[in-house]
Amino acid sequence: MGGMKLGQYIYGDSMVHKLDPRTKIICCTLAVISVMVSINWYYLFFLLLLMVAIIISSRLNLKFILKSMYQIKTFLLITLLFQAFLTPGQAVLTIGTISMTREGLILGSINILRLIILFMCSLILLMTTTPMKLSTGIEYFLQPLGKLNMPVHNFTTILSISFRFLPTLFEEATIIKNAQKSRGSEFDSPQLMVKIKSYAAVVIPLFEASLSRAADLGEAMDSRCYTSHPNQLRMNSLKMKGQDVLALLFVSVIVLAGVPISILMK
Amino acid sequence: MPGVIEIDHLFHTYAKGSPYEVEALKDIALSVDQGEFLGLFGPNGSGKSTLIQHLNGLIRPQKGSVTVCGIDASNPKLSRDLWKNAGLVFQYPEHQIFQISVYDEVAYGPRNLKLPEATVKERVYEALQQVGLIQENIAHLPPVTLSGGMRRRVAIAGMLAIQPEILILDEPMAGLDSAGRNMILDIIKKRQEKHETTVMISHSLKEIMTITDKIAILDSGCLVFNGKVKDLLNKPEVLAQYPFDLPEYLQIVYEFADKGFDIKTNISSIREAGEEIIKLQKELEQLRISPA
Ligand SMILES: Nc1ncnc2c1ncn2[C@@H]1O[C@H](COP(=O)(O)OP(=O)(O)OP(=O)(O)O)[C@@H](O)[C@H]1O
Numbered sequence: 001m002g003g004m005k006l007g008q009y010i011y012g013d014s015m016v017h018k019l020d021p022r023t024k025i026i027c028c029t030l031a032v033i034s035v036m037v038s039i040n041w042y043y044l045f046f047l048l049l050l051m052v053a054i055i056i057s058s059r060l061n062l063k064f065i066l067k068s069m070y071q072i073k074t075f076l077l078i079t080l081l082f083q084a085f086l087t088p089g090q091a092v093l094t095i096g097t098i099s100m101t102r103e104g105l106i107l108g109s110i111n112i113l114r115l116i117i118l119f120m121c122s123l124i125l126l127m128t129t130t131p132m133k134l135s136t137g138i139e140y141f142l143q144p145l146g147k148l149n150m151p152v153h154n155f156t157t158i159l160s161i162s163f164r165f166l167p168t169l170f171e172e173a174t175i176i177k178n179a180q181k182s183r184g185s186e187f188d189s190p191q192l193m194v195k196i197k198s199y200a201a202v203v204i205p206l207f208e209a210s211l212s213r214a215a216d217l218g219e220a221m222d223s224r225c226y227t228s229h230p231n232q233l234r235m236n237s238l239k240m241k242g243q244d245v246l247a248l249l250f251v252s253v254i255v256l257a258g259v260p261i262s263i264l265m266k
Numbered sequence: 267m268p269g270v271i272e273i274d275h276l277f278h279t280y281a282k283g284s285p286y287e288v289e290a291l292k293d294i295a296l297s298v299d300q301g302e303f304l305g306l307f308g309p310n311g312s313g314k315s316t317l318i319q320h321l322n323g324l325i326r327p328q329k330g331s332v333t334v335c336g337i338d339a340s341n342p343k344l345s346r347d348l349w350k351n352a353g354l355v356f357q358y359p360e361h362q363i364f365q366i367s368v369y370d371e372v373a374y375g376p377r378n379l380k381l382p383e384a385t386v387k388e389r390v391y392e393a394l395q396q397v398g399l400i401q402e403n404i405a406h407l408p409p410v411t412l413s414g415g416m417r418r419r420v421a422i423a424g425m426l427a428i429q430p431e432i433l434i435l436d437e438p439m440a441g442l443d444s445a446g447r448n449m450i451l452d453i454i455k456k457r458q459e460k461h462e463t464t465v466m467i468s469h470s471l472k473e474i475m476t477i478t479d480k481i482a483i484l485d486s487g488c489l490v491f492n493g494k495v496k497d498l499l500n501k502p503e504v505l506a507q508y509p510f511d512l513p514e515y516l517q518i519v520y521e522f523a524d525k526g527f528d529i530k531t532n533i534s535s536i537r538e539a540g541e542e543i544i545k546l547q548k549e550l551e552q553l554r555i556s557p558a
């Protein structure tokens with residue numbers, strides 16, 4: 001029962017909150033590309049600091065984000081170990097026939113840093129943009145696909161409905177989990193089988209509820225004559241302002257300058 | 267002698283430190299004795315569900331203390347097993363059903379108690395009988411084939427089969443037909459006869475007043491009343507906050523009193539109300555016959 005969910009939109013009026021969703025989507029994409037391309041430590045650290053600065057300036061709860069990052073530590077550790085053992089190079093530790101290499105450790109650490117940056121970047125996007133704005137932004141970028149007869153509006157409708165129901169789903173999951181705990185489910189049992197069975201007791205009712213809700217929603221949409229037309233009203237409400245141009249310029253410079261520098265410095 | 271439930275200076279805040287911070291409980295002090303029935307009343311969002319989740323260890327006290335059956339609920343090691351002592355039936359418990367048959371669903375709790383299968387079977391049938399689902403064939407039906415109200419009964423049976431010392435029901439009556447309500451009243455009555463403790467949340471003062479002698483009212487996280495129904499009737503300033511939740515006979519009597527008629531307002535049954543109104547009528551007639 002945390003109350004606040006990771007990635008949930010947090011109301012705010014910071015500069016980042018006010019940016020156009022399209023700006024934020026482009027900036028995130030650029031950041032992802034630069035993180036993927038660069039393997040320079042300094043550049044990655046610079047990006048990490050930038051993310052932290054953005055989180056602080058948009059008044060998101062940094063402690064909460066760091067705490068939730070700590071929860072995926074196992075995943076990060078496994079990434080590191082795999083890299084460390086599977087990369088050929090100078091061995092530092094040998095266990096049986098496989099050995100941990102210096103190169104592997106470095107590559108692994110870089111990858112962890114990359115994952116952390118990507119994690120923060122996507123959280124900033126999700127936590128400062130309302131689901132409605134986010135899906136409108138995505139719809140805007142998918143528009144060209146509509147020319148190829150792809151059902152873009154259906155896709156974005158699905159997207160915005162899932163954004164809408166994700167928090168509800170989490171909330172329901174918490175309630176059902178608590179209800180099963182009240183009947184003695186052991187979610188923190190050391191035995192894996194017991195744990196899996198306990199989670200089945202949450203997933204099954206949750207699934208059932210989601211399916212019946214989906215059926216209800218479909219019927220409600222049908223009965224109100226839902227057809228997949230582009231939502232011009234929503235689309236036209238998007239407006240790029242001066243701050244958007246500034247933000248785009250800033251991120252482009254960082255990416256355009258940063259990537260060559262980090263490749264050259266290698 | 268301390269009660270089976272002792273709550274003292276309890277506070278609870280959701281999402282502390284975020285923009286969504288909610289103070290759900292403020293300085294609650296409450297105690298329930300063995301064998302007592304406590305009705306918990308309050309409007310939506312007043313913190314009732316939050317309060318009772320403290321009783322079976324789902325929420326640990328942030329500030330203040332909660333003791334249930336002598337167990338300190340703030341101790342994480344002890345509060346993990348609190349579910350065996352305090353059985354909590356959630357609001358809309360039919361949404362938590364997941365087993366493939368009614369029998370397995372009701373047996374889930376007792377099996378988690380690691381009871382032998384023979385005892386489990388005994389308890390399952392006893393619980394199904396208590397909720398009025400005794401027919402042999404129902405036990406082996408898949409729960410999805412049952413109606414909402416029947417599923418509610420199955421879910422309640424699932425908790426009864428654990429046979430907890432304290433039974434806590436969160437809005438058990440919502441959405442049930444009169445037979446369903448009677449079933450719940452029966453369960454409560456049987457528990458009272460056996461001197462077992464029960465806590466029930468309800469949105470209807472009327473409902474609580476017909477069952478219980480002890481009532482607690484929560485409003486915006488504060489305990490605004492805690493005591494006997496008789497004492498509540500002497501507190502019109504508290505009752506006036508919930509005019510539409512009162513039993514109809516009280517609404518009528520209060521209306522009379524409001525209009526300036528001399529009528530007793532601290533009555534607790536429809537019969538008493540009738541007598542009072544007849545008395546009033548007679549007095550009025552006498553006035554008409556012999557105008558002073
Ligand atoms: N998981 C949660 N996260 C954040 N806030 C919560 C959470 N659960 C409840 N609240 C808030 O705490 C307050 C009390 O909620 P609670 O569910 O205890 O009320 P209630 O009296 O049971 O209401 P109802 O009659 O509708 O069931 C409400 O303002 C609610 O919005």
Ligand SMILES: [Mg+2]
Pocket residue numbers: 314315316357436
């Ligand atoms: Mg509630």
